[in-house]
Amino acid sequence: MKKYIIYIFFTLTFTSAKSQLLLDADGPGNTYELITSKLAPGYDAVEEPDCNHAIFGRHIDEVYDATLNTNVFRFHIHVNEDDDRCINFDRQRNEIKTYASSPDSLKGIEGEQFDYQWKFKLDANFQSSSSFTHIHQLKAVGGTESSMPLITLTTRKGSPDKLQLRYAETTSQITLAQVDLSPFKGEWVNVVETVLYGETGTYSITITKVSDGTTLFSYSNNSIRMWKTDASFIRPKWGIYRSLNNPLDLRDEVVLFANFRIQETIVPTPVELTKFTTAIQHNTTVMIEWKTVSEISNNYFEVEKSKNGIDWLPFQKIDGAGNSLIPIHYQTEDKNPFGGISYYRLKQVDFNGDYYYSDISKVDLNNNLLHLYPNPSKDVLIIEGIIHDIHNIKIYNINGSEISRGKFNTKIINNNLELSIENLALGMYFITINDRTYKFYKY
8 A cells, every 4th residue: 555644734634535437348339428427427528539520430439359358449540630629730639538527536636646557559550750649648637837747658759669758847848768669569558557646746657568467668756746736636638649740750540448447545644744844043053843643654754955856865864653643743953054945855764664755845044144234334233134043143353353242232123133333443344143144344
C-alpha cells in the first residue's frame, strides 16, 4: 500500500476508500454509448473527428481480437479526412476521456491516489509524427496551467522512433524517459500507471508485453509535483491525437485499446502532520517546527534545505517516535540559512526505508532586512524593521575599530529604534545588528 505525508494545518482523520471503473469492449455496435455510460453517464466522453468525416462512420468501434481472445476497442484516424473535432485543422484527435460531467470517483484531486490500467496495440507498421502522436494524457481541468497536460505518453518520429513520457510541472514540457518504439509495434502491451495527486506527489508507470510479461518501459518518482495551480481536478485521456505539421510522415492508422481500469484509493498517512512551519527569528535564524498527532513505523525525520527549491541538501536528522498516538512537537534551528530565499522540506523515513516528503516551506531573509535612514545622518539614525528581535548592536569606524557604547544611545519610538550618533565624528561607519552589517555616514 502506498503511503504519503500530507501538509495540513488542522487535525484530519483519514479512512481508506476504493472505487473501481471497468471499461471493456462487449462487441460491435453502440460503442460510443458504452464508453460514455462508463466515463460520463448521460453526457459525451468521446472526442472524435466524425463531424468532418461522417461518411466513414464512427471512428471508434469494437472488434474481436484473437490474441486477447476478447473484444477490443479500435480507434481510427485518417490523414486527409480527419481533424480535431472541426475546431483545429493542424492536428487530429480521436480520444476518450473523463471530464467535468464524469462521476467524482473518476476525478483526481489532491491527496487521492489513482491506479490506471489499460492495454494497447500499435500496428506493426505504425508511423509517428515528428511533432507529437499522443496515446495517453493526464490533464488538469481549471487553473492557470491547464493548457499543458501534466503527463503525456507520446510516440515521436526519429532515428529510431521513440516512445516518450512527457511531463509539465507548469506550462512547459520535458521528457522524463524514452525508449525505442520498435518493440511496441505489433504487440499488445499492458500499462499500469499509479499517481498520488498533490503538490508533492508520486508517479509511476510500467509497460509490459502481454505475451511474455517482458518490461518494455518503466519510470517512477516518489517526489514529483502532480498537480496544477488552482486546478479543479486531473483527468485521464486515451486514444490517438497527432500533429499534421508533416502529413507525409503519417498514414491512416488503427490503434487498439482494451481493458480500461480506473481505481481511486484514499490511503491513510503513516505520519499525520498538523503543522510544518518555518519562521525567521533574530533576523538571521530560521526556526523549523512540525507536529504529529500520530506516527506509525516512523524511524526518523530529515530536514532538507535548498537555494532554489530543486536541488536539496540534508540539514538535520531527528529521530521519530516509532509508533505513537499522542501529539508530538518537533523543532530545530537553522542558524546559517542561505542568503535571500531558503526552501525547506521534511523527509519522513519508515523503518523499512520507505520515505515521504512534506510540502515545501519558503523563507525570504530579504523581507526581514532592517532599514536605516536617513543615510547620511547628522544626529539620529532610525532603524526600521522587526526591532523586537534586535539583541546586539555594534558600531565600527572605517579602520574596523569598535566604537564605545557610551558614544551612542538608543530608544524606541513608534516601533522604530532611534540611535543617537551626535557624539560620533564625521565619516563613514559600519553598524552590525544581529550579525548583519550595514553601512552609514555621519555628516
